[in-house]
Amino acid sequence: MAGLKPLEGAITAIGGETLGGWVDPAGRPEPLVLLLTVDGAERTRTVLGAPVASASGDHSRRAFRFHLPADAPLQAGDRVVISEAASGAVLRGCPLVFDGPAAKAIEKRAATEPTPEEIEEMRALIAALPRPGQRTQWTVFGSALKAFVLRELRDRFGRSRSAFIWAILQPMIFMVGLTAIRHALGRGREDIYGVSGMYFFWLGVVPFFMFLHGFNRCLGATRSYRGLYQFRQVQPFDVLLVRVLFEFLTMIVVFALLLSGFVWFGQDISADNWLLFGATVATMFVFTLGMGLLADVCVVKLPESRQVIGVLERPLFLISGVFFTIDQVPPGVREWLLWNPLLHGVDLARGAMLHKYDPLGSWMYLLGSALVAMLLGLAAYRRYRRDLIGQ
CATH class of the missing domain: 2.60.40.2320 (Immunoglobulin-like)
Incomplete structure (x- = not known):
């Protein structure tokens, strides 16, 4: 009817x-x-x-x-x-x-979805925060984010010891798989821009997984905390911000651990520009959060869009420069792939860590894409905020 x-x-x-x-x-x-x-x-x-x-x-x-x-x-x-x-x-x-x-x-x-017991714990934690009049708005905002970070930390790694192990194994499986393909093609012993193939792939897997994991954690995330939006300190934006931030911090920790492993096994780690690497990661964080805002609004307003988003995600691994660089793409295809902001982010992050590779990714295009994604995400969030909190 x-x-x-x-x-x-x-x-x-x-x-x-x-x-x-x-x-x-x-x-x-x-x-x-x-x-x-x-x-x-x-x-x-x-x-x-x-x-x-x-x-x-x-x-x-x-x-x-x-x-x-x-x-x-x-x-x-x-x-x-x-x-x-x-x-x-x-x-x-x-x-x-x-x-x-x-x-x-x-x-x-x-x-x-949080259990009723977890909801009650979060309520008690948020309710214990001092009133806004006693502290600045930013201090209250930071305390609310801290509460969500603790909840995410317990949810991801507090219930199972295998969760953090899987966080390390997942990118390693991708690296081993890509390295095995190179060996099958007879190029396994060749260095790529002065480094081993596994290290080269690792520098592409990390920034790509930062986006992919953070983006997926935003899909329908705000609906899981609707019972907490009665507190003025808690907003749907906080949930998405914490989830993206948590995924990025997790991947940074995993990156540092495996980077230490490469050094242990004799890989020459001579990063060309740590500042560029940090700026690229920060810009991709803004891009991921903006896209996550848009995706979460789409899932809340149209639940069937989750399947569409899942289908659109699948080719990203093949077109985002995880196992190739921009200069290795034929000119006829390169112009189309350069529309993908993730390709620029992966290329810039890899160029910052490889002193023999001159990145062709555009810093201005990545920054512009991040700002546009964030502006569109905030506009959608402002327009449909009542739908996100269930009013």
Whole structure:
């Protein structure tokens, strides 16, 4: 039925034979009956279950779960819709196409949503901050960011010792893979601009992963903290700023550790310009935050855009200069690739660390792209701030 306000809720678990989540009845008379439609045909119905605690601490949410017959499970490519049987209002985020990546994305999103206990801890921490009249606005802002950084630190590395190990292993896997490809092509022993191939690839993987990880952490991030926006010290912008900053700091620590490893194994580390490297990383931070603001607004306003963004991300690794430099690209293709700001950032960062390589990336283009991305992101944030905080 056109014009119906969508049901507020989310799917938190999906499989071939079961599908579960929560929904907010929002004043609708109970019991509320939900209908599961697959490829336009009704498959099963269910009645809302027990209340579940929301991020804001109330119990307006209701759990639901669909059970499908073992001989007729969901198949890859099925178009799934959950709606209210009486009015036809559709659950936000539907329809969705059932497949492996979609199921993993739903599970990952559900796992990152704070538990009620974590929300209460954050509330107590924020509430303990002195009143704005007792300190300057910037001091209060810094204290709020500190609280979020501590929460991110515990969330990423406090629950599993393997998290930091994986943060190191992931870029190393990329380096080893690219080095193996060079060996397969018969060029494994050749130095690239006076350094080993693995070190050359590492200088491209670090700035690219800084952007990729920070950008992905922004997708739908503001919706995870809606229960905290009742405090004036907490704004959606703070969440995105902390997540991008945390990813950049993590990659800088990983970069320093592996850089020490290269020195240990005899690699000559003669950085040509540390100041240029730092300026490039700072500019890419601004670019990542601006793009993250835009992406988060898109995901909140149009949840289906998450899949579109995921598709657009995939070719970035191939066109951002991780395993090549700008001067190695044929002239006919180079003009098109130079529109990618990440290519300039990776090239400038690599040029700052290799004294035998003269970077062709444009510092002004990277800086201009970062400023444009930040201005557009702030404009979108200002326009849709109420949607981000759930008002």
